[in-house]
Amino acid sequence: MVVVHTAGRSRTGYSGIPAWVFVIAAVGAAFVLLPLAAMVARVNWAQFLPLITSEASLDALWLSIRTSAASTVLCVVLGVPMALVLARSEFPGQRLLRSLALLPLVLPPVVGGIALLYTFGRQGLLGRYLEFAGIQIAFSTTAVVLAQTFVALPFLVVSLEGAVRTAGHRYEAVAATLGARPSTVLRRVTLPLVLPGLASGAVLSFARSLGEFGATLTFAGSLQGVTRTLPLEIYLQRETDADAAVALSLVLVAVAVAVIGLSIRSGIGSGRRDGALAA
Amino acid sequence: MIFASRKPAARRPFRAARLSAVVGVLAITTAALAGCAGAQSSGTASGSSTGQLSGTVTVFAAASLKASFTEIASKFEAANPGTKVKLSFAGSSDLVTQLTQGAPADVFASADTTNMKKLTDASLAEGQPVNFATNVLTIAVPPSNTAGVSGFRDLAKPGVRLVVCAPKVPCGAATQSVAKSTGTTLAPVSEESSVTDVLGKVSSGEADAGLVYVTDVKSAGDKVKGIAFPESSNAVNTYPIVALRASKNKDAAKAFIAMVTGSEGRQVLQSAGFGVP
Numbered sequence: 001m002v003v004v005h006t007a008g009r010s011r012t013g014y015s016g017i018p019a020w021v022f023v024i025a026a027v028g029a030a031f032v033l034l035p036l037a038a039m040v041a042r043v044n045w046a047q048f049l050p051l052i053t054s055e056a057s058l059d060a061l062w063l064s065i066r067t068s069a070a071s072t073v074l075c076v077v078l079g080v081p082m083a084l085v086l087a088r089s090e091f092p093g094q095r096l097l098r099s100l101a102l103l104p105l106v107l108p109p110v111v112g113g114i115a116l117l118y119t120f121g122r123q124g125l126l127g128r129y130l131e132f133a134g135i136q137i138a139f140s141t142t143a144v145v146l147a148q149t150f151v152a153l154p155f156l157v158v159s160l161e162g163a164v165r166t167a168g169h170r171y172e173a174v175a176a177t178l179g180a181r182p183s184t185v186l187r188r189v190t191l192p193l194v195l196p197g198l199a200s201g202a203v204l205s206f207a208r209s210l211g212e213f214g215a216t217l218t219f220a221g222s223l224q225g226v227t228r229t230l231p232l233e234i235y236l237q238r239e240t241d242a243d244a245a246v247a248l249s250l251v252l253v254a255v256a257v258a259v260i261g262l263s264i265r266s267g268i269g270s271g272r273r274d275g276a277l278a279a
Numbered sequence: 280m281i282f283a284s285r286k287p288a289a290r291r292p293f294r295a296a297r298l299s300a301v302v303g304v305l306a307i308t309t310a311a312l313a314g315c316a317g318a319q320s321s322g323t324a325s326g327s328s329t330g331q332l333s334g335t336v337t338v339f340a341a342a343s344l345k346a347s348f349t350e351i352a353s354k355f356e357a358a359n360p361g362t363k364v365k366l367s368f369a370g371s372s373d374l375v376t377q378l379t380q381g382a383p384a385d386v387f388a389s390a391d392t393t394n395m396k397k398l399t400d401a402s403l404a405e406g407q408p409v410n411f412a413t414n415v416l417t418i419a420v421p422p423s424n425t426a427g428v429s430g431f432r433d434l435a436k437p438g439v440r441l442v443v444c445a446p447k448v449p450c451g452a453a454t455q456s457v458a459k460s461t462g463t464t465l466a467p468v469s470e471e472s473s474v475t476d477v478l479g480k481v482s483s484g485e486a487d488a489g490l491v492y493v494t495d496v497k498s499a500g501d502k503v504k505g506i507a508f509p510e511s512s513n514a515v516n517t518y519p520i521v522a523l524r525a526s527k528n529k530d531a532a533k534a535f536i537a538m539v540t541g542s543e544g545r546q547v548l549q550s551a552g553f554g555v556p
Contacts, residue, residue: 123484138485139440139468221469221480222445228470236472239372240447 036253043250044243051247059225060233061251067141067229068209071148075205078149079156080198084190086157087164105154112150113218120146120219143220144227148209155208156201163197164190203263207256333361336531337383339374340366341390341518342475343414346498347551348388351544355535362531370473371395371449378403378523385532388520388539390414391449395519405526408519411540413554414492415515416453418506419481419499426487431508434488435463442477442486445470450477453514454490460513478503492516497552517556 044051051057086098104112120127120137130137137143171193175185191198213231220227222236230252238245336355340348345368352364367374367384371394378384379401387404388411389395395408420428426439434441443465444451451470458465471477474491481489482502496505520539522532538544545555 117483117485121483121485217472217476218479221442222471222476223467223469232472236445236447239370239445239472242376 039246039249039253042246044247047243048247051241051244052251054244056224056228056233057244057248057251060228060230060248061255063141063144063225063228064210064230064252065255067144067148068206070145071152071209072202072206074145074149075153075156075209076198076202079153079201079205080160080191082153083157083160083164083201084186087161101157102154104151105158109151109212109214110218113147113215116143116147116150116215116219138219139221139223139227141226144216144229147215147219148212151212151215152205152208155204156198159201159204160194160197163194163201166197167193200263203259207259210252210256210259331361332359332531332534334528334531335363335365336385336528336535337365337367338386338388338535339378339382339384340368340386340388341371341374342368342473343390343492343494344368344388344518347547347553348539350547351539352535354543354547355538358538359531359534364535372397383525383527384523385526385528386520386522386535388518390516390518392517392519393449395521398521403524405522405524405529405532408521409536409540410517410519410556411544412518412548413515413556414494414518414552415511415554416450416457416490417493417496417511418508419478419489419491419496419503420487420506421481421484422501422504424504428488428506430506431457431461431510432463434490435465440485440487441465441467442469442471442480442489443467444474444477444490445472448472448474449516450474450490450492453516456514457490457510461510492552494552515554518553 052061082101086094086101117138118124120130120143122128122131122136122138127137137146167190171189172185175189176182180188211231212229213235216227216229217232217235222228222232228236230248234245234248234252237248338348338352345366348366348368352366355364356362369377371389371391374387375389375394375397378387378398387395387398389398389408395404398404399408418428418431418434420426426433426436428434428439433439443454446452446455450473454465468486469480471480474495477486477489478491478495478499480486481491482499493505493507496503520536522529522536526532539548549555
């Protein structure tokens with residue numbers, strides 16, 4: 001009875017939120033949007049195109065897109081099994097492991113960079129053996145991808161783990177009783193069921209990779225076309241040419257908005273599950 | 280049913296209370312923001328007219344001056360009881376941006392003349408800047424020096440992983456002019472945006488060599504080894520200092536600059552590796 005009433009009420013415009021909440025929400029929204037608007041207002045439009053199509057800018061943009069795509073793939077490959085294990089299995093120390101796996105989410109990126117340096121650096125834990133094998137990671141594009149994956153992975157794990165938990169066991173149990181093997185259940189039931197969660201996690205990872213700065217600067221270095229991604233180029237341009245820094249910032253915002261917009265448009269981020277079930 | 284009866288009756292009497300809650304929240308927010316702003320500017324109390332200095336001197340100084348200026352500041356406070364020196368260190372271009380955006384400060388010390396010119400061009404300086412120190416580039420290598428670097432030309436040898444500053448920042452501009460004057464073509468594996476990043480890559484052993492300032496090697500202790508090279512004299516960095524027009528404590532600001540440029544300051548700067556202009 002009550003459920004029916006509240007559902008009907010939302011159609012008549014009652015949201016259940018007091019008016020003052022809207023006011024504070026508006027202040028919060030202004031707090032986020034005003035700096036963006038201020039940046040747009042500072043753009044030197046006459047010089048905008050030359051600034052963003054300079055060789056250094058295009059190199060940085062192309063490198064950012066390439067490395068972010070690679071990081072997103074790595075995040076999916078490593079993050080899907082992590083999310084499944086964390087959501088579905090129980091073992092001693094699982095909660096602790098979960099917190100540790102999500103650590104890069106709250107860690108300052110520069111700390112992540114230092115940690116990566118002592119792992120994959122020339123004298124690092126793994127790096128010294130890679131060096132013997134002739135593999136150099138520091139100062140390479142690989143280092144950029146590693147840094148971005150390190151900070152973006154928790155985003156995929158968190159959103160996918162949530163989706164897996166919400167999806168529940170029911171369909172999997174049915175599939176199993178019908179004789180499907182665990183791998184078949186995973187491929188034909190679980191993954192299609194959580195596809196929206198996986199996709200929104202992947203979009204988040206891509207966006208986080210695109211914005212990655214601290215870990216890259218500390219771990220990968222900064223060289224045009226090799227390791228200098230868009231955020232690093234903006235940081236460097238800011239030293240001498242504020243106009244170029246603002247113009248490139250706007251490009252980064254535009255790419256990020258496009259990625260998020262694309263995911264909403266295709267219904268990925270909205271958590272619709274019916275389409276995934278049919279697939 | 281329960282919800283339906285509550286909505287219209289309960290809403291009206293609470294409207295006034297709700298409104299006052301909104302006003303209250305906004306007032307608190309405004310007060311908090313005002314408080315932040317107040318805390319920033321309240322430090323600069325005015326100096327007295329009797330010659331006795333007092334209040335706070337806020338000094339914006341280039342990051343490379345950190346050790347020296349911290350020492351000079353404590354000497355200044357000891358010599359002028361009742362004064363307090365607040366130091367803010369960052370890259371010179373960052374500091375100029377902050378100052379042009381209205382950051383409250385009394386003194387600005389730049390690591391190069393280019394950034395000082397930005398400040399004087401914006402008419403933010405009080406009087407003419409004074410050059411108080413110089414700095415030259417040096418080669419920094421890890422203590423083991425596995426690449427066997429012994430001079431500037433060795434940096435161009437294949438297999439030497441060299442890290443330098445990007446040409447856009449002062450230390451990178453200096454690097455470029457030294458390379459040009461010696462006819463050496465450098466192929467660095469990374470062009471960092473600050474000299475501390477270059478030093479970090481060398482001290483962690485990631486790079487075989489880096490080009491940094493003499494003072495950086497000195498302050499890094501035994502984590503890196505410095506290799507001086509004669510060609511460094513082709514690019515000498517000059518450090519100017521000036522009082523700011525917006526200063527509310529001009530007497531103390533001038534006294535601080537006098538100490539930096541005087542014998543006491545010079546002594547501190549020289550022991551940190553700076554040269555005399």
